[in-house]
Amino acid sequence: xxxxxxxxxxxxxxxxxxxxxxxxxxxxxxxxxxxxxxxxxxxxxxxxxxxxxxxxxxxxxxxxxxxxxxxxxxxxxxxxxxxxxxxxxxxxxxxxxxxxxxxxxxxxxxxxxx
Amino acid sequence: xxxxxxxxxxxxxxxxxxxxxxxxxxxxxxxxxxxxxxxxxxxxxxxxxxxxxxxxxxxxxxxxxxxxxxxxxxxxxxxxxxxxxxxxxxxxxxxxxxxxxxxxxxxxxxxxxx
Numbered sequence: 001x002x003x004x005x006x007x008x009x010x011x012x013x014x015x016x017x018x019x020x021x022x023x024x025x026x027x028x029x030x031x032x033x034x035x036x037x038x039x040x041x042x043x044x045x046x047x048x049x050x051x052x053x054x055x056x057x058x059x060x061x062x063x064x065x066x067x068x069x070x071x072x073x074x075x076x077x078x079x080x081x082x083x084x085x086x087x088x089x090x091x092x093x094x095x096x097x098x099x100x101x102x103x104x105x106x107x108x109x110x111x112x113x114x
Numbered sequence: 115x116x117x118x119x120x121x122x123x124x125x126x127x128x129x130x131x132x133x134x135x136x137x138x139x140x141x142x143x144x145x146x147x148x149x150x151x152x153x154x155x156x157x158x159x160x161x162x163x164x165x166x167x168x169x170x171x172x173x174x175x176x177x178x179x180x181x182x183x184x185x186x187x188x189x190x191x192x193x194x195x196x197x198x199x200x201x202x203x204x205x206x207x208x209x210x211x212x213x214x215x216x217x218x219x220x221x222x223x224x225x226x227x228x
Contacts, residue, residue, distance in 0.1 A: 004157070033215065042118075042203050042218035043158065056215045090157055092216075100165065100209055102148055103216055105157030 002027055004106035006091050012112045013081050021076040021109045025093030032074040033103060034066060035090040043090055049074055050096075078111075086113045117141045118206050118219040126225045133191040135222050137204030140185065144206040148216070149178060149189045152201045161202075162189070165209070194226045 005024045013019050025032050031050045035043035045058035049068035063079045072093075078085055088110050092103035119138045127133045135149075145166040150158035164171040164178045164187070171178050177190045191198055204219040 035218075040220075042120075042220045045215040045217065048215060058215065092157075100146055100163070102160040102163055103158075104160065105150075107155070107157045 004091055004093050004104050006089075006106035006109050008109060009107070010110045010112075012114060015081055015083060015113055017081050018077065018079045019081060019111060021078075021089050021091075021111075023074045023076070023091030023093075023106060025072050025074070025091075026104045029093035029095050029101075029104065030072050031094045031096060031101075032068055032072065033092045033094070034074070034076045035092065036060075037088040037090055037108070039087075046076070081113045083113050086111060116220075117144075118204055118217050120202075120204055120219040120222050122222050123220070124223040124225070126227060127194045129196055129226055129228050130193045133189075133194045133198065133224055133226070135189040135191075135202050135204075135224065137187045137189075137219055138185055139187075139204075139206050141206070141208075141217075142185065143208050143211075144217075146207050146209045147178070147180060147187050148205045148207075149176075150203040150205060150218075151198075152203065152221070158203055191224075194224075196226045196228050199224055199226045 033048040034046040037043045048056040052068045065077045068074045088108045090108045092105045095101040148163040149161040152158040180187045201221045203221045207216045208214045
């Protein structure tokens with residue numbers, strides 16, 4: 001039973017560039033959430049996708065956008081990268097966003113912006 | 115505003131003794147609480163959860179206690195083992211609100227000394 005998979009594992013980008021991160025949810029899950037984890041902090045909620053729509057959004061600018069595909073996989077796009085966007089980006093999947101289903105996380109994508 | 119707080123950034127415990135990790139929350143609408151464990155270079159792993167209708171939930175060596183009136187929960191690990199050394203995140207959500215996000219605390223780094 002495959003868990004949550006994220007790609008790539010590591011990424012180095014230059015300030016001002018754009019990046020796309022990818023996530024495949026755990027088998028049987030239909031909801032994908034994205035989190036940003038800066039060094040020494042807890043995961044910060046970016047947004048959640050269910051039925052290919054953004055259902056909830058955290059306090060992140062419009063430079064952060066996403067998409068969910070019919071097979072439940074998801075992408076996170078960040079435009080006009082800033083040095084402060086350097087962080088671990090975590091994808092988490094669950095079953096039905098409003099349920100008691102806990103989040104299952106991937107191992108993350110470490111993004112470094114130089 | 116930090117809705118989930120973990121006021122101890124770190125904790126050291128001798129192997130075999132009890133580890134107690136604490137968490138406070140400010141939003142009285144939260145009705146589902148979770149603990150996650152994170153090793154370096156891995157995503158957070160779900161440990162144990164509790165709904166607001168209970169005050170205790172046990173799973174093996176892990177027990178979570180919830181005090182709704184104090185808006186406080188704690189995770190007890192007995193006995194502590196060196197493999198328990200990791201960062202522990204407390205998290206909360208409102209299940210009754212569809213698609214609500216899971217909010218994480220900043221984490222407590224636990225070191226279990228052999």
